[in-house]
Amino acid sequence: MNALLSYAWPGNVRELNNLIERAIILCEGRILQREHIMLDMPVGPQETTDDFTLADLERTHILRVLDRTRGAVGGPSGAARILGLNRTTLIARMKKLGITP
Numbered sequence: 001m002n003a004l005l006s007y008a009w010p011g012n013v014r015e016l017n018n019l020i021e022r023a024i025i026l027c028e029g030r031i032l033q034r035e036h037i038m039l040d041m042p043v044g045p046q047e048t049t050d051d052f053t054l055a056d057l058e059r060t061h062i063l064r065v066l067d068r069t070r071g072a073v074g075g076p077s078g079a080a081r082i083l084g085l086n087r088t089t090l091i092a093r094m095k096k097l098g099i100t101p
Contacts, residue, residue: 003037022082038068038082059097062090066099073101 004016023036052060065079072078073094074087083090094101 003034018084025081026077055097058093059099062094062097062099071101 019037022038023032026036026038027033062079062083065082066073069077069079069082073090074080078087080087080090085093091101
């Protein structure tokens with residue numbers, strides 16, 4: 001709860017909704033743990049992203065999620081599900097961004 005309260009929340013309420021849905025999907029039991037709450041940005045002062053293109057940010061985000069899923073693209077706990085994409089769409093984006101599975 002402290003992590004959720006202290007998070008900078010750069011998005012809107014949809015970001016919180018997606019975060020909770022993703023945590024529920026990842027949780028195998030009935031109690032959410034800290035490892036189920038995957039905040040994409042660090043708490044506190046945010047680093048500037050002015051020097052990055054949208055493709056750079058998208059590539060970094062996909063790589064972070066793939067790291068969390070240990071490279072799993074599809075399936076119930078795969079990166080595609082966490083990112084809210086179809087598996088084939090994620091594979092196409094990965095190919096476009098030069099990410100190999």
